[in-house]
Amino acid sequence: MVLPLSPSLVRNVIHPVYRGLRGDKLLTTLSELEKNQWLSPEEIEDIQWGRMKGFLKEISTHVPYYRELFNELGLKAEDIQKPTDFLELPLLDKHLIRQEAKRLITEDPMRRGYRSSTGGSTGEPLYFSVDLSAGPVRRANTARSYRMAGIDIGDKQAFVWGFPFDIPLKERMASAIKNYFNNITYLSSFNMSENAMLDYANKLKRYKPDLVIGYPSAVTLFAEFIKSKNISGIKPKSVISSGEKIYPQQRELLEEVFGCRVFDRYGSNEFANVAHECDQHKGLHLFTDLLYFEILRENGRPAAPGEVGEIVITDFLNLYMPFVRYRTGDMAIPTDRVCECGRGLPLIERIEGRTFDNILTPDGRSIGGYFWTYLSRVVPGIKQFQVEQKQRSNITFRIVRGPDWNDGNEARLISEIRENMGEAVNIKIDKVDEIPLSPAGKFRFIVSKVEERMVVKSKVHKANVTAADPSRVDCIIVDEDILELSNIIPGEHVLIVDNTNGARIETFVIKGEKGSGELISCGAVAQHIHDGDEIIIMAFTWSEETHGQFSNILIDENNKFVRYLTEKAGDKI
Amino acid sequence: MKRLLLKSMILKARITQADLRYVGSITIDEDLIDRANLSEHENVHVIDRTNGKRLETYVIKGDRGSGVICMNGAAAHLINKDDEVDIMAFSWSTGEADPVFIEVDGDNHYTKVVRMDEFRG
Numbered sequence: 259m260v261l262p263l264s265p266s267l268v269r270n271v272i273h274p275v276y277r278g279l280r281g282d283k284l285l286t287t288l289s290e291l292e293k294n295q296w297l298s299p300e301e302i303e304d305i306q307w308g309r310m311k312g313f314l315k316e317i318s319t320h321v322p323y324y325r326e327l328f329n330e331l332g333l334k335a336e337d338i339q340k341p342t343d344f345l346e347l348p349l350l351d352k353h354l355i356r357q358e359a360k361r362l363i364t365e366d367p368m369r370r371g372y373r374s375s376t377g378g379s380t381g382e383p384l385y386f387s388v389d390l391s392a393g394p395v396r397r398a399n400t401a402r403s404y405r406m407a408g409i410d411i412g413d414k415q416a417f418v419w420g421f422p423f424d425i426p427l428k429e430r431m432a433s434a435i436k437n438y439f440n441n442i443t444y445l446s447s448f449n450m451s452e453n454a455m456l457d458y459a460n461k462l463k464r465y466k467p468d469l470v471i472g473y474p475s476a477v478t479l480f481a482e483f484i485k486s487k488n489i490s491g492i493k494p495k496s497v498i499s500s501g502e503k504i505y506p507q508q509r510e511l512l513e514e515v516f517g518c519r520v521f522d523r524y525g526s527n528e529f530a531n532v533a534h535e536c537d538q539h540k541g542l543h544l545f546t547d548l549l550y551f552e553i554l555r556e557n558g559r560p561a562a563p564g565e566v567g568e569i570v571i572t573d574f575l576n577l578y579m580p581f582v583r584y585r586t587g588d589m590a591i592p593t594d595r596v597c598e599c600g601r602g603l604p605l606i607e608r609i610e611g612r613t614f615d616n617i618l619t620p621d622g623r624s625i626g627g628y629f630w631t632y633l634s635r636v637v638p639g640i641k642q643f644q645v646e647q648k649q650r651s652n653i654t655f656r657i658v659r660g661p662d663w664n665d666g667n668e669a670r671l672i673s674e675i676r677e678n679m680g681e682a683v684n685i686k687i688d689k690v691d692e693i694p695l696s697p698a699g700k701f702r703f704i705v706s707k708v709e710e711r712m713v714v715k716s717k718v719h720k721a722n723v724t725a726a727d728p729s730r731v732d733c734i735i736v737d738e739d740i741l742e743l744s745n746i747i748p749g750e751h752v753l754i755v756d757n758t759n760g761a762r763i764e765t766f767v768i769k770g771e772k773g774s775g776e777l778i779s780c781g782a783v784a785q786h787i788h789d790g791d792e793i794i795i796m797a798f799t800w801s802e803e804t805h806g807q808f809s810n811i812l813i814d815e816n817n818k819f820v821r822y823l824t825e826k827a828g829d830k831i
Numbered sequence: 832m833k834r835l836l837l838k839s840m841i842l843k844a845r846i847t848q849a850d851l852r853y854v855g856s857i858t859i860d861e862d863l864i865d866r867a868n869l870s871e872h873e874n875v876h877v878i879d880r881t882n883g884k885r886l887e888t889y890v891i892k893g894d895r896g897s898g899v900i901c902m903n904g905a906a907a908h909l910i911n912k913d914d915e916v917d918i919m920a921f922s923w924s925t926g927e928a929d930p931v932f933i934e935v936d937g938d939n940h941y942t943k944v945v946r947m948d949e950f951r952g
Contacts, residue, residue, distance in 0.1 A: 351882045411921070487938075680884060707924045707927070707929075708924070709832075709836075709838065709922040709923060709924040710923040710924075711838070711870060711873050711874070711920070711922050712873065712874035712920075713870070713872045713873050713874060713889065713890040714856075714874065715875075716873045719854065753887065754906055755888075755904065755905035755906065757851065757904060759908065760906075760907075760909050761905075762904055762905070762906075762907020762909075763888055776904075793905075794904060794905060796889070796891075798874055800923055806872075810874055823854065825854055825855045825856070825891050826891070826892075826903065827858040827891055827892060827893045827894070827899065828852065828853060828858070828901075829853065829854040829855065830850075830852045830853055831852075831854055
């Protein structure tokens with residue numbers, strides 16, 4: 259093995275000389291970014307909105323997709339002055355990027371881009387381009403974020419990372435040389451067999467990394483191995499967890515085995531580093547001087563502090579192929595706390611993992627893939643597994659048993675799951691010979707199909723239409739008493755069926771005078787539901803449960819409540 | 832993203848009764864409810880193959896093994912005894928469609944289940 263260079267040689271000589279030759283001003287940018295982070299939240303927001311305005315101005319001029327979008331919306335870049343204005347712009351997702359790839363690229367001939375892609379861990383990889391000028395700024399930002407974890411340029415870094423096998427030898431050689439001069443070494447997370455890990459451990463004992471950085475699932479596996487074999491001598495200054503959500507039990511183990519603190523970071527191929535934990539270890543700082551960060555509820559409104567929402571990013575650095583309000587598919591929890599470290603960069607509470615392939619807990623949290631892979635590693639004897647969920651309160655954990663399995667492991671499995679999902683969940687462990695493939699022939703280790711069925715929740719039986727008024731607008735007016743008893747609210751969608759003539763109509767409800775008994779079919783409804791007809795009003799809901807509340811009432815010829823109904827087949831009234 | 836996906840379908844069943852005086856909606860043999868992965872009070876689309884009428888209503892349980900499929904109340908105006916019907920239910924899901932198709936004999940007794948990859952309409 260080639261021995262690492264002295265960190266101070268890299269930091270003070272190789273790096274400045276190389277950057278000087280490239281002339282990319284990385285070090286100047288770094289000191290500017292370092293200064294930014296200590297400004298007040300208001301000053302950082304000013305920087306952010308200053309950049310935002312320039313960014314919007316440029317893309318609405320030079321990028322065909324955004325130029326047309328602004329036109330369609332009747333907006334000018336100057337109309338967007340504050341966060342609420344920004345909500346006017348539509349979200350961008352991977353599908354739209356694939357569709358509009360050409361029109362998302364700037365027409366400004368001075369801008370240059372380079373091709374990049376996501377890893378495709380979510381299915382299909384996404385190909386896109388990044389502004390050439392973004393590179394050095396992103397690298398400076400990475401240097402700033404490492405310093406949050408006490409790691410400086412030149413410090414020795416060991417990556418436990420997905421190592422791409424499919425790149426050409428020439429590129430592999432080039433990156434090996436670059437890594438050498440940057441004091442970076444790679445351990446492939448694709449091979450975590452005992453033999454490979456023994457190799458990695460021996461390598462790191464000699465390399466003496468200042469930083470171990472990698473997927474928490476892989477680094478945890480490595481740490482477990484080191485612990486079980488009583489290997490000593492791997493004592494980095496910091497561990498950075500990246501690429502997946504880190505669980506508290508993983509963090510604990512890593513801190514114990516490596517004898518240092520763990521720092522979480524969030525980033526992606528699309529945007530490089532987005533957020534990083536500081537030495538307070540209470541959340542991640544967002545690099546809002548370089549990008550605009552939103553956490554949104556499913557309805558597109560901003561999530562409140564403490565709520566889980568989807569991370570949506572606008573990157574000011576990529577003017578070549580700009581992404582505005584890009585849906586990352588990752589979930590996070592916002593906070594309005596200010597960090598005690600003194601940095602003005604805003605915080606997020608934590609990263610929660612991917613939006614899909616998550617298992618939902620009865621109390622509304624979601625548990626990403628990493629927990630389940632972690633589980634399958636810590637409980638011995640699981641050769642292959644699949645977790646399936648159809649209702650929040652139920653999961654089925656299918657396992658193919660390996661030679662190390664013993665039935666005592668089942669209790670361990672259940673207690674680990676309960677600890678994460680809460681006591682309310684029913685867990686079924688299914689021991690199978692093989693895991694079935696999905697209908698599309700794919701293997702998926704998480705099958706989340708929490709489905710909602712449409713079920714009847716309200717019914718008013720045998721109501722009498724007191725008037726039909728085609729001059730009003732389409733709706734049905736119902737005595738407020740009847741609405742309350744049947745659990746229907748004004749504005750709710752209803753299905754009306756006419757016992758007299760068989761007509762079936764869907765419309766919505768307007769509140770009628772309380773206690774009046776009035777029931778008026780209005781507008782076009784009146785063409786089918788006539789004065790004096792006997793009707794039934796039904797309202798439905800979507801439910802994960804197969805048995806819900808059903809308010810089923812019988813009323814008399816004056817539309818007065820008689821009693822609640824329980825229906826059985828063949829009941830007649 | 833949630834999609835509305837077919838979840839359950841009972842193919843070519845026969846209406847055994849249609850009664851305007853009955854309370855409710857569609858009564859289905861509980862055995863067929865279970866086999867088709869339906870639940871009581873669930874919304875279903877009833878498609879009348881005989882006269883082309885289509886309606887939405889909800890399920891109530893009929894005697895297990897009786898083969899009953901009865902249209903109750905106002906729906907009996909549209910769908911008649913001895914009509915042949917398809918009964919469908921959908922669900923909102925983030926997963927892939929994996930519906931069960933249930934085939935029945937002339938007495939509405941379960942004969943077999945077909946999965947989507949073998950189903951050809």
